[in-house]
Each structure stands twice: as structure tokens, then as C-alpha cells.
Amino acid sequence: DQQVKQNSPSLSVQEGRISILNCDYTNSMFDYFLWYKKYPAEGPTFLISISSIKDKNEDGRFTVFLNKSAKHLSLHIVPSQPGDSAVYFCAASEEGSQGNLIFGKGTKLSVKP
Amino acid sequence: DAGITQSPRHKVTETGTPVTLRCHQTENHRYMYWYRQDPGHGLRLIHYSYGVKDTDKGEVSDGYSVSRSKTEDFLLTLESATSSQTSVYFCAISGNPPTGANYGYTFGSGTRLTVV
Numbered sequence: 001d002q003q004v005k006q007n008s009p010s011l012s013v014q015e016g017r018i019s020i021l022n023c024d025y026t027n028s029m030f031d032y033f034l035w036y037k038k039y040p041a042e043g044p045t046f047l048i049s050i051s052s053i054k055d056k057n058e059d060g061r062f063t064v065f066l067n068k069s070a071k072h073l074s075l076h077i078v079p080s081q082p083g084d085s086a087v088y089f090c091a092a093s094e095e096g097s098q099g100n101l102i103f104g105k106g107t108k109l110s111v112k113p
Numbered sequence: 114d115a116g117i118t119q120s121p122r123h124k125v126t127e128t129g130t131p132v133t134l135r136c137h138q139t140e141n142h143r144y145m146y147w148y149r150q151d152p153g154h155g156l157r158l159i160h161y162s163y164g165v166k167d168t169d170k171g172e173v174s175d176g177y178s179v180s181r182s183k184t185e186d187f188l189l190t191l192e193s194a195t196s197s198q199t200s201v202y203f204c205a206i207s208g209n210p211p212t213g214a215n216y217g218y219t220f221g222s223g224t225r226l227t228v229v
Contacts, residue, residue: 036217036220041222041223042223043203043220043222043223044156044220045220046217046219049217089156100158100171101218102158103148103155103156103157105154105155106155
């Protein structure tokens with residue numbers, strides 16, 4: 001059964017507007033959450049992370065929000081740029097799991113000029 | 114660059130043949146991972162290593178074996194390739210498990226494997 005779910009396979013947003021990518025999880029033992037960005041023919045690259053003891057982490061245009069009670073996190077990109085067009089993966093790690101990350105299926109973001 | 118390279122970048126092989134993919138790192142990281150990426154499945158962990166000669170299975174380990182005889186190299190072997198193993202394979206490296214805000218993997222560029 002999927003422990004990390006990204007229910008939207010794709011998202012299209014106009015340049016300059018906000019992009020919101022969502023992720024749900026089922027394992028209450030997850031203690032660290034990360035977002036990765038992937039361009040075609042390249043490996044995923046780390047974008048931003050959040051510990052379960054926080055509810056928000058911000059890095060420039062990227063903000064991740066964590067709602068532990070709802071087992072939900074979201075990535076906000078403001079303002080969106082055409083270069084943000086990529087596949088975004090949500091990932092989670094459980095304490096004591098040797099750092100193994102469980103990934104969602106990804107959401108393909110298209111930012112239109 | 115991040116100091117992780119995968120070889121080969123592309124490979125076509127026949128069903129039933131053995132295949133070995135190589136991941137090489139220059140970061141002296143303890144942890145190394147092999148993932149596969151398939152449409153509709155995202156990234157799934159095959160095997161991982163937490164030190165030289167220390168390896169363990171991931172979510173989709175059937176049909177795969179790994180070896181790590183030195184810190185810098187992590188090999189993934191398909192003993193007898195099948196069409197279901199056609200995929201893009203990514204290697205990743207990591208320092209110690211999460212201890213701060215910079216935790217995360219560094220991924221290689223991937224190996225596209227086609228089994229015909």
C-alpha cells in the first residue's frame with residue numbers, strides 16, 4: 001500500500017501565479033519530509049525539506065507546509081516561473097530507517113508563460 | 114558536480130542475460146541507494162547500502178542483487194534480465210541519516226535500461 005501519495009499527476013499554472021503541490025502520507029512514524037524536483041533525462045535534485053517538529057519551512061520562492069494531524073504536506077511556489085516546469089516528488093523518511101526515503105509518484109508541473 | 118556517476122547511461126540487453134550497473138561516488142558518503150523509476154510508480158527503492166559490505170533490501174528487490182566492496186562503488190546486478198526490469202535506474206548517495214535541515218540524497222543522472 002502506498003505510504004506517500006501524490007494524487008495529482010499533473011498541474012498547469014500561469015507564470016507569476018502560485019503553484020501548490022500536495023502530498024498525503026499514511027505512516028505516522030515519518031519524521032522528515034522532502035521535496036525533489038526532476039527535469040527530463042536528469043536525476044532528481046533536492047529542493048526543500050521539513051522536520052515533523054515544524055509546520056512550515058521557507059526557502060526563497062519555495063515554502064513547504066506540514067499538517068501532521070491531517071498527514072498532509074504541500075509545496076508552494078510563488079511566483080511560479082517557466083523554469084519551474086518539472087516533475088516534483090514528495091518523499092518521507094521514518095526515524096531509524098537508515099535514512100531510506102519513500103517517494104510519491106510525482107506531480108508534473110507546467111508553468112505557462 | 115555532486116561527485117556521483119552512473120554507468121552506462123543507456124543499455125539495451127536481451128531477456129535472460131546478466132546486467133550490471135555501476136554507481137561511483139567521490140563524496141565518501143556512507144549510504145548508497147538504488148532506485149528505479151517507472152511511469153505511474155514514481156521512485157521505488159531496490160537495495161541500499163549503509164557501509165562497505167553492508168547492504169539490505171528495499172521495496173522491489175526481487176530479481177536484483179547488489180555489492181559494495183569499497184566505499185565509492187555500489188553495483189546493481191540483474192542476474193537474468195526480464196522485460197519487467199526495463200526502467201530508468203537511479204543511484205543516490207547520502208551522508209548520515211537526517212540530523213538537520215540539509216538532509217537529502219544526491220542522485221546520479223540515471224541509467225536507462227531496456228530489456229528486449
